Amino acid sequence: MRTLWLLAARDLRQAWASSGLWLPVAFLLLVASLYPFAVGPDAALLGRTGGGMLWIAALLASLLPVDRLIAPDMQAGVLDQIALRGIGDEMVVTARLIAHWLGFGPPLMIATLPAAALLKLDGATIVKLELGLLIGTPALAALGLLVATLTAGLRSSGALAGLLALPLAVPLLIFGAGTLGDGSGAALKFLGAASLLLVAITPFAGGAAIRAGRE
16 A cells, blocks of 8 residues: 555656646636637526536546656656566556546646636536536546556557547546536436446556556
């Protein structure tokens, strides 16, 4: 367990040093700032569509750091050195998932508050949006990391990762945006199930992909 947290802390420090933590936040705020110019200043229209737009922005923001999650360490031989120390690839992927979510999820949820104000969202919608992001951002982080392990070492891995991740993220987008208007809570439950599934399989599938790339 200590090794896991040491690896996660290292990954989080690297993301902080490379300013990668601020890129998704800046992207989300920029999209929220531009959206009213596209649809007009009608507060009712912004309130109806703004929540779904923020979910789309969160999904796209989660893909921005994908090309820096695995490929640089694989090319530099860092993952090989970690493996030589007897640390399993599954633990490496788990630590990177924790660090990726800590650097992506909570900052994005905080940035959602001023973005929601720009889009004239009411308090109830903001609460549903934040709850959905709390449950859904681990899934977005896991999906981005899983795709990063599958495309590491390939040419144009960033663009390829985006093309692979976007279709797979459609259920998350449907359930996430569905929580904003679903009074029964069914969409939130489906989102939680999808998030739990992705978080559970990513360490094993990602570890296998890293081993396959090493061979």
